[in-house]
Amino acid sequence: MVLVDDEPHITHMVARKLTQNGFTVHTAMDGQQGLAKILEVMPDLVVTDLQMPYMSGIELATRLFNSQKTTNIPVIMLTARGFAIESQIQELDNVKSLLSKPFGTKALVDLIGKTLSEDNGEMERCA
Numbered sequence: 001m002v003l004v005d006d007e008p009h010i011t012h013m014v015a016r017k018l019t020q021n022g023f024t025v026h027t028a029m030d031g032q033q034g035l036a037k038i039l040e041v042m043p044d045l046v047v048t049d050l051q052m053p054y055m056s057g058i059e060l061a062t063r064l065f066n067s068q069k070t071t072n073i074p075v076i077m078l079t080a081r082g083f084a085i086e087s088q089i090q091e092l093d094n095v096k097s098l099l100s101k102p103f104g105t106k107a108l109v110d111l112i113g114k115t116l117s118e119d120n121g122e123m124e125r126c127a
Contacts, residue, residue, distance in 0.1 A: 001112070002026045002041065004034030004048040004060065005078065014047075017105040023112070031055025035063060038070060045116055047108070050079040058092075065094045074115050078103070 003018070005011045006029055015025045026041050028034035032054045038046060046064065048057040055063075057077050064070040075094050080101040096115045099108060 001045040001047060002028060002034060002038050002043045004028045004031060004037075004046065004052070004057070006030050006049060006052040010049075014105060014108065018109065018112070021109050031057065031060040034060055038064065038073070042070075043073065045074050045076065045112060047076045047078065047112070050077055061092050061095050065092045076108075076111060076115060 001018070001023055003011060003015055003025055004027070005014070008029070011027050011029070015027050018025045026037050026043065028037045030052045031048070034046070034048060035055065046060075048060055050057040057075075057079075061075045061077065064073055064075065071094060073094060074096045075092075076097045076099060077095055078099050078101055097111055099111060
């Protein structure tokens with residue numbers, strides 16, 4: 001998977017916990033780096049922050065969705081803004097879940113497992 005977040009402490013902590021739970025994690029510090037890493041490794045899943053410099057999580061998800069090569073990669077979006085962004089991503093079938101910050105790593109691990117095991121096309125909301 002690719003984890004994209006511009007807050008180094010969050011990226012480090014989450015990547016470490018995901019690795020401890022058996023996931024292979026590639027990280028990027030902004031949307032542009034994230035897109036490059038995604039195209040390089042073609043992950044099973046992307047976890048991205050919403051608000052980042054250079055390219056937001058919504059812009060990243062939109063680019064992934066609009067590319068035939070990456071349109072089927074599921075995206076979990078992390079947001080401190082809660083569900084106010086839901087209307088902005090309704091057209092993006094690749095965004096499978098919103099997870100509000102702060103979140104527990106167990107909740108994220110569970111959500112990743114669920115997303116990878118079943119793609120039902122509906123967005124999950126997690127507070």
